[in-house]
Amino acid sequence: MRRFNWGVLFAILMYVFILTPFVVILYASFSDSALITVPPKGLSLRWYRQILLEGRYIPELITSLEVGAASTLISSVIGILASIALARYNFPGRDVISSILLAPLMVPVVLIGVALLQFYSVTKIGLNLPSMIMAHAVMTAPYVVRTVTSTMKGFNESLEEAAMNLGANWIQAFTQVTLPIMMPGIFSGAMFAFITSFGDSVVSLFLSSPSVVTLPVKVFTDIMWNFEPAIAAISALTSVLAIGGVLAIYAIQGASAFVSKQ
Amino acid sequence: MRRPRFSLSGWISDYYYRYKNTIYVPMVLLAPSILMLAVLFVYPIAVLMIQAFQHAPTDPGKGFTLNNFIKLFGDFYYFNILLRSLLVGLGTTILTLFLGYPLALFLARSKIKKRDLLVVLLVAPLYTSIVVRVYAWMVILGKGGLINNLLTQWGVIQQPLPLMLNMTGVLIGLLHVYYAFMVLSIYSVVLNIDPALEEAAMNLGATRMRTLREVTIPLSMPGILAGSVLVFVLSMGAYVVPAFLGGRKVMMISNLIYTVVIDAFNWPFGAAIATALLIIALLLTYFYSKLLESPVKGGGFGG
Amino acid sequence: MPDVELRGVTKMFGKDTVAVDNVNLEVEAGEFISLLGPSGCGKTTTLRMIAGFEEPTTGQIIIKGKDMTRVPPYYRNTGMVFQNYALFPHRTVAENVAFGLKMRGLNREEIKRRVDEALRMVEIPNLADRYPRQLSGGQQQRVALARAIVIQPSVLLLDEPLSALDKKLREQMRGEIKRLQNRIGITTIFVTHDQEEALTLSDRIVIMNKGKVIQVGTPTELYRKPVNTFVADFLGTSNIITGKVQELAAGFVTINTDGGFTIKVVREDNMALKTGQELTVSIRPENMSLTGQPGPGMNSQPGRVRDVFFMGATVRYNILVDNSDQVLTVDEQNVGGSRLYKPGDQVTVYWEPGDCNIIAQ
Ligand SMILES: Nc1ncnc2c1ncn2[C@@H]1O[C@H](COP(=O)(O)OP(=O)(O)O)[C@@H](O)[C@H]1O
Ligand SMILES: [Mg+2]
Numbered sequence: 001m002r003r004f005n006w007g008v009l010f011a012i013l014m015y016v017f018i019l020t021p022f023v024v025i026l027y028a029s030f031s032d033s034a035l036i037t038v039p040p041k042g043l044s045l046r047w048y049r050q051i052l053l054e055g056r057y058i059p060e061l062i063t064s065l066e067v068g069a070a071s072t073l074i075s076s077v078i079g080i081l082a083s084i085a086l087a088r089y090n091f092p093g094r095d096v097i098s099s100i101l102l103a104p105l106m107v108p109v110v111l112i113g114v115a116l117l118q119f120y121s122v123t124k125i126g127l128n129l130p131s132m133i134m135a136h137a138v139m140t141a142p143y144v145v146r147t148v149t150s151t152m153k154g155f156n157e158s159l160e161e162a163a164m165n166l167g168a169n170w171i172q173a174f175t176q177v178t179l180p181i182m183m184p185g186i187f188s189g190a191m192f193a194f195i196t197s198f199g200d201s202v203v204s205l206f207l208s209s210p211s212v213v214t215l216p217v218k219v220f221t222d223i224m225w226n227f228e229p230a231i232a233a234i235s236a237l238t239s240v241l242a243i244g245g246v247l248a249i250y251a252i253q254g255a256s257a258f259v260s261k262q
Numbered sequence: 263m264r265r266p267r268f269s270l271s272g273w274i275s276d277y278y279y280r281y282k283n284t285i286y287v288p289m290v291l292l293a294p295s296i297l298m299l300a301v302l303f304v305y306p307i308a309v310l311m312i313q314a315f316q317h318a319p320t321d322p323g324k325g326f327t328l329n330n331f332i333k334l335f336g337d338f339y340y341f342n343i344l345l346r347s348l349l350v351g352l353g354t355t356i357l358t359l360f361l362g363y364p365l366a367l368f369l370a371r372s373k374i375k376k377r378d379l380l381v382v383l384l385v386a387p388l389y390t391s392i393v394v395r396v397y398a399w400m401v402i403l404g405k406g407g408l409i410n411n412l413l414t415q416w417g418v419i420q421q422p423l424p425l426m427l428n429m430t431g432v433l434i435g436l437l438h439v440y441y442a443f444m445v446l447s448i449y450s451v452v453l454n455i456d457p458a459l460e461e462a463a464m465n466l467g468a469t470r471m472r473t474l475r476e477v478t479i480p481l482s483m484p485g486i487l488a489g490s491v492l493v494f495v496l497s498m499g500a501y502v503v504p505a506f507l508g509g510r511k512v513m514m515i516s517n518l519i520y521t522v523v524i525d526a527f528n529w530p531f532g533a534a535i536a537t538a539l540l541i542i543a544l545l546l547t548y549f550y551s552k553l554l555e556s557p558v559k560g561g562g563f564g565g
Numbered sequence: 566m567p568d569v570e571l572r573g574v575t576k577m578f579g580k581d582t583v584a585v586d587n588v589n590l591e592v593e594a595g596e597f598i599s600l601l602g603p604s605g606c607g608k609t610t611t612l613r614m615i616a617g618f619e620e621p622t623t624g625q626i627i628i629k630g631k632d633m634t635r636v637p638p639y640y641r642n643t644g645m646v647f648q649n650y651a652l653f654p655h656r657t658v659a660e661n662v663a664f665g666l667k668m669r670g671l672n673r674e675e676i677k678r679r680v681d682e683a684l685r686m687v688e689i690p691n692l693a694d695r696y697p698r699q700l701s702g703g704q705q706q707r708v709a710l711a712r713a714i715v716i717q718p719s720v721l722l723l724d725e726p727l728s729a730l731d732k733k734l735r736e737q738m739r740g741e742i743k744r745l746q747n748r749i750g751i752t753t754i755f756v757t758h759d760q761e762e763a764l765t766l767s768d769r770i771v772i773m774n775k776g777k778v779i780q781v782g783t784p785t786e787l788y789r790k791p792v793n794t795f796v797a798d799f800l801g802t803s804n805i806i807t808g809k810v811q812e813l814a815a816g817f818v819t820i821n822t823d824g825g826f827t828i829k830v831v832r833e834d835n836m837a838l839k840t841g842q843e844l845t846v847s848i849r850p851e852n853m854s855l856t857g858q859p860g861p862g863m864n865s866q867p868g869r870v871r872d873v874f875f876m877g878a879t880v881r882y883n884i885l886v887d888n889s890d891q892v893l894t895v896d897e898q899n900v901g902g903s904r905l906y907k908p909g910d911q912v913t914v915y916w917e918p919g920d921c922n923i924i925a926q
Contacts, residue, residue, distance in 0.1 A: 007368040014365050015380075018387060018441065021398030024408060028401050037406055082295040085288035094288075101295055104303055106547045107540055108499025110516040114523055114536050115306035118313070138302045141295060161618050162651040164638040166665030166716060169275035173639075180655050199391035202501045202516070206524070216393045223397055223506060232401070235394040246386040255378035258385045279637040283620070 022239050029232035036229045047233035057234045060218040066129070067204075067214060068197040071136035076190045078137075079144030086145070087152035098149075105142045112139055113206030120207070127209035135203050140193035147192065151185025184253060191249070195242070307540065314534035319527070330534030340518070344538065347515040350429075351498030354436040355490050358444035361437070362489070366448035367478070371457070381449070384442045392439060392502045399435050400426065400506055431507035432514075436497045443496070444489040451485030452478070495543050515539050566630055567591035568752040569615060569720050574624035576610050576776075584610040586776035587624070592720070592754060597746055599755045599763040602773035603799070608756040609648075611773075612722050615754065617641045629719045639668075644718030646726045650709040652697040658684070658708050659693040665716035683715035686745065703734045710742070714749065721746070721753045727762065739766060760800050764788070772796050788849075793924055797847040804848045804893050810840050817918060820844055824891030829863045830921040845924040850896040852920035855882060855912045857904070865915035868893065870906045880905060884914050 029047055031040035050056045085091075086098050104112060116135045117127075125131050155178065163173035179186070201216035208217045215238070222231050246258070281287050314330055317323040334340050369380060387395065402408045403425035410422040425431060455478065463473040479486075501516035508514065513521075515535060523532035569592040576585040585607040592598050600608040613619045615626060617638030626634045633641050644665075653661050659680050666676045684690045687707035697705055706726060713721055726742070727735045743766050746753050757763050763770045764784045772779045772787065772795075780792045791797035794805050808822035818832045830846055832838065859867070868884040871892065879896045886893060893914050906912055 007364070007372065010364050011368050011380075014361065014441075015383065018384065018438070021395055021402065021438065022387070022390075024402055025394070025398045035406075036401060037411065039408075039411070078294040078298060081291045085291035089288040091285055091288050097292060097296065100299060100304070104299070106495070107307075107543055108495070108516065110499055110501055110519055111307060111310075111536050111540055112303070114519055114532060115310045116302065117523070118310060118529065118533075119302070119306035122309070134298070134302055138298060141298065145295070156649070156651065158647045158649065158651040159653060161616075161638070162645065162647060162653070162712075163664065164618075165616055165643060165645045166712065167639050167642070167668035168664070169269075169272045169637070169639045170278045171271035171275050172668065177653055181653075195389050199389070199393075201391060201393045205501075206520070216391045219391070219393050219397065220502070223393070223400070231397060235391075235397055239390040239394055242389040243386045246382060246389050250379070250382045255382050258382055275639070276637060280635075 022236075022243065025232045025239065026236045028229060029236040031229040031232070034228055036227065036232060040229075047228070047230045048237075050230050051233055051237065056230060057215060057218060060213050060215040061234075063129075063212060064198055064215040067132050067136055067212075068194045070133045071140055071197045072190050072194040074133070074137040075141035075144050075193050076186065079141050079189065079193075080148055080186065082141075082145050083148035083152050086149045087155075088157070098145075101145045102142045104139055105146075109139065109200070109202045110206075113203040116203070117206045127207055127212065129212050132204065132207050132212050132214070135207055136197040136200065139200065139203055140196050143192040143196060144186075144189040147185055147189035148182070151182050151189075155182055188258075199242075310533045311537050311540075313530050314537040316530045316533075318530040320531075330531045331538070333531065334534055334538060340535075343513055343518050344515055344535075346512070347498050348542075350432060350436065350500075350504075350512075350514060351494045353433055354440060354497035355444075355494045357433060357437045358441050358493050359486065359490060362441060362444035363448055363486070366445045366452055366482075366485070367474075369445070370449050370452035381446070384445060387438075388442055395439060396435055396502050396506045399431070399438065403431055403434065403507070426507045427509035427511060429508075429512055431509075432504050432512050435503035435507040436500060439500075439503060440493045440497055444493050447489030447492060448482055448485040451482045451488075455481045491546055491549075495546050499539060499543065566594075567627075568594045568596075568629060569754065570625075570627040571611070571615075572625040572627065574611070574614060574621045574626060576607070576614060576619060577622045583776050585614070585621075588773075588776075588778050590771060590778065590781070592752055594752055595750045597743075597753045597755065597766060597768045599757055599767040599770045600773055601757055601760060601763040601770050601799075602779075604758055606773045607776040608758070608773060609724055612645075612724050612754060612756050615720070616643050616645050616722055642716070642719050643722055644713030644716055644720070645722040646706075646709045646713050646724065648724045648726070649729060650697075650705045652705055652708055652712075654697050656696075657693065658689070658695050658697070658700070661697070661708055662712045662715050665712065669716065679715055680711075683711040686714070686748075687711045687741075702730050703738060706730065706738055710745065714745070714751065719752070721751050723753065723755045725756055725758065727757075728759075735762075742766065764800070772799065774799075790922055791847060791924065794845060794847070797922070797924065802850055802894060804850065804853070806846045806848070806891065808844060808846070810838055810842045810844055813838060813840060818844075818923075820846065822891065824886060824889040826866055826886060826889060826891070828921070829918045830923060831919045832923075836923065847922045847924055848916060848920055850881065850894040851879070853893060853895040853914055853916045855884070855895055855897055855906065855914060857906075857910075857912060859913060862915045863918050864921075865913050866893070867911065867913050870908050870910045870912055873906065873908060875899075882906060882912075884912060886914070 028036055028040060030043045030045065031037065032042040032044035032046055033040070051058070082101055086094065086101075112135065116138075119125075120127055120131050159181065160173045160178050163177040164170065168176060199216060200214075201220050204214045204217045205220060208214065215234070219231055219234065222228070250258070278287060315326040315328065317327055318330060321327075321329050334344065369377060374380075400407070404410070405422045407425070409425060410419070413419045414422070425434075459481070460473050460477055463477045464470070468476065499516050500514060501520070504512055504514040504517055516539070519532050519535050519539070522528050522535065569590075571588050571590040574585060574588045575583065578584055588611060600611060602608055610619060614621050615628070617633065617636060621634060624634070625632055628641060628643070653664065656664070662680045662683055663676050666679060671679075680693070681690065684693055687710050689704055689707050689711075692700065692704060692708075697708065700708065709726070723742075727738055730738060739762060755763075755766060767784060769781060769783055770787055771781050774795055780787060780796050787796060787800055791800065791803070794803075797803035797805065806822050806824070806828065808820040808828075810818055811821040811827060812819040813832070816832060817829050818838060820828050820830060822828060828846070838844075859865075866886045868886040870882055871885045872883040874881040878899055880899050882895045882897065884893045884895060895914055
């Protein structure tokens with residue numbers, strides 16, 4: 001007879017711990033009262049109606065999507081350019097430059113928040129959509145640089161040379177051969193960038209202004225001042241989308257999109 | 263082949279090719295990112311660090327001063343917060359390590375078919391906002407939350423247990439947020455340990471426990487170290503978790519910075535605290551530069 | 566006018582590595598020329614300079630009469646087959662082959678017509694819609710060839726195209742490359758480190774070593790008249806015998822070898838030699854014979870069989886010459902009834918003075 005497998009039991013317990021919060025907010029989001037209780041006294045779609053029909057949280061959602069998309073675009077473009085240099089060229093100071101480019105990953109985000117708040121105030125740039133976008137680009141560019149550099153290092157350069165040999169100029173070879181082949185890597189990098197931007201509350205909290213309130217900041221302040229199941233509903237909505245998205249990518253691309261096996 | 267009529271891509275390509283083997287090409291490619299980080303990261307942080315040595319509004323004077331740092335390390339209230347952040351960081355590291363190692367080992371060594379799916383399920387929560395995760399824990403741990411409700415209903419307790427707005431709440435929250443980082447750091451290292459080494463040890467008569475202690479754990483040290491530094495730095499600088507699950511009683515350094523800067527508008531003092539946090543983080547990562555090779559590709563560091 | 570011309574081409578990597586050293590070469594239109602040499606001798610670098618991926622440190626590269634030395638690869642119109650084929654994994658076979666034609670702005674019908682024709686030429690018209698990963702090594706090879714020839718390049722460049730294939734397939738593809746090249750008459754530069762490939766395929770072979778061209782010639786020239794021991798040894802096997810000139814006679818020179826015996830070698834008229842001069846002589850194993858009796862002819866040396874290698878059509882013997890440390894390698898045809906010797910047998914090695922090749926010192 002097999003021994004009782006304590007490993008499986010332990011793993012099950014830890015997964016319950018990891019996933020329960022999401023089940024709980026999903027459950028709580030169907031509450032019919034204004035007071036959030038689990039288990040809820042009665043079930044209703046009231047809070048979803050508020051969000052989907054009355055547009056509660058929608059402006060902030062749009063702001064977050066705008067900031068996420070714009071900052072991801074910026075960090076992807078400049079991150080890809082930087083990755084070409086880091087992956088293909090050997091020049092003095094490359095390691096230093098590479099660690100500077102990855103540095104925003106290593107300092108607590110609160111520092112980026114305060115430092116930029118001060119910078120934007122002192123320089124009179126002020127707090128607005130572009131300044132929020134650029135802050136997020138700083139925060140997310142390292143993800144693109146890291147994933148794309150490692151993808152680019154694994155890219156067989158003779159493919160690009162083959163394209164040029166056939167008459168494609170360098171830009172054509174890069175966009176028609178190199179980029180499409182590296183797409184999975186670029187996609188992961190951009191996805192991490194977007195998710196980081198979309199989920200960020202700390203930098204956004206420091207840099208938020210009446211005209212620029214991102215969704216996590218709105219949720220943050222609502223938790224402080226307005227603790228209603230509507231928060232659960234919007235949280236459940238975004239989490240289901242995020243986790244669903246992760247599972248969908250897993251189904252298409254496998255686990256390698258999320259975890260690197262050195 | 264005939265040169266085609268002028269095209270922008272051809273023009274750029276010709277320049278790229280002419281200077282391909284010179285330092286100019288990487289310089290041009292790196293210019294946008296270096297520029298962005300210099301202006302929006304290095305410079306603002308440098309300015310902040312300089313400001314840490316200026317006089318606070320509550321402490322008028324001219325020229326540079328160390329008063330902000332003296333206040334941070336000399337005033338028990340502030341020093342306490344700094345110390346608490348370090349202790350919470352340490353506590354989170356220990357918790358994630360002890361609860362994470364067995365799971366990492368299980369994932370790396372078990373022969374179940376859907377192992378990748380389990381790994382992805384572990385990572386998936388990192389793709390949700392920390393605010394959302396902390397909110398969920400408030401619903402679970404609060405006075406009228408899930409746990410207290412159930413325990414009261416079952417008659418286990420009469421009074422609600424204080425599960426949040428204290429250290430317990432903070433540690434549970436941080437454990438949940440940073441658990442995956444630790445597990446995956448260890449997992450990716452254990453995965454690359456040849457199982458034959460463990461089999462060899464057992465073949466030589468070592469027990470399961472002994473093999474773990476003398477072969478597996480020493481070989482997974484790189485993962486343990488990487489995960490520990492990562493979790494320590496991240497949890498020490500946590501903001502959202504202590505803000506909601508700690509409350510006023512368990513304020514941490516990031517919350518202090520926010521309060522000092524936004525509420526009290528004391529920039530020099532806030533800058534001094536931020537500088538202290540930065541130096542601790544940099545020292546730690548300097549001594550463990552492997553942090554860069556974190557196996558978790560995405561996941562918000564913010565918190 | 567040669568199709569491809571290298572004039573004093575040198576390529577340095579960094580300050581110390583001389584990958585290609587002052588190479589001069591003219592490749593005539595329609596010629597099949599091989600660059601042959603050991604690994605690291607600069608063959609790939611030479612080819613990459615012709616294609617434009619590397620720029621010579623000094624020297625000129627002229628293609629179809631135009632100086633292409635500093636011209637980017639995409640204006641050169643060369644067709645390259647890479648060592649690992651470099652097929653675009655995200656495009657089908659047809660799209661791979663069409664790539665160069667699209668870049669040339671041809672219209673859709675013309676592209677389709679030429680892609681079909683090229684695929685038919687390499688005998689894989691039925692694989693047009695496959696992706697490279699769905700192909701075997703030999704099929705990938707054909708796609709790479711089709712992709713390179715479909716653009717009608719000034720010169721076809723092949724970098725060890727057969728090295729990734731197994732032996733049988735390699736021999737088959739070798740034949741097909743040769744037939745294809747004959748049929749379309751395209752100027753071809755073929756890089757290989759495999760002497761057999763070079764000998765069977767080429768009109769001319771360029772032997773390279775340490776970045777330098779050592780000898781250029783037809784396969785027979787190189788095989789019969791290697792200019793130095795490197796070539797003699799690299800192309801097939803040679804017996805290298807060193808010694809001093811003992812006596813000069815009309816048509817013959819007698820050499821006192823370092824192994825302590827004398828040999829007679831045919832002397833070409835224009836060869837200036839004087840008594841006492843040091844000489845090196847190479848003789849192919851297949852030009853030497855064995856007999857059990859005391860030797861006939863002008864060159865015969867008694868010796869003892871040391872090794873016997875049975876190689877199928879031939880048998881190779883290593884013979885230690887009596888009272889000498891010279892070992893001679895002899896190939897005997899393995900025809901029915903011919904006698905096989907055993908190690909230890911006393912034999913006589915003999916050869917014609919005309920089969921000896923004097924290598925200039
Ligand atoms: N990109 C490069 N950087 C530095 N050295 C190189 C580079 N490419 C080739 N070399 C060196 O140049 C020499 C010739 O290489 P190569 O042309 O590839 O030889 P082959 O193709 O004959 O094997 C080798 O010593 C090789 O190490
Ligand atoms: Mg080579």
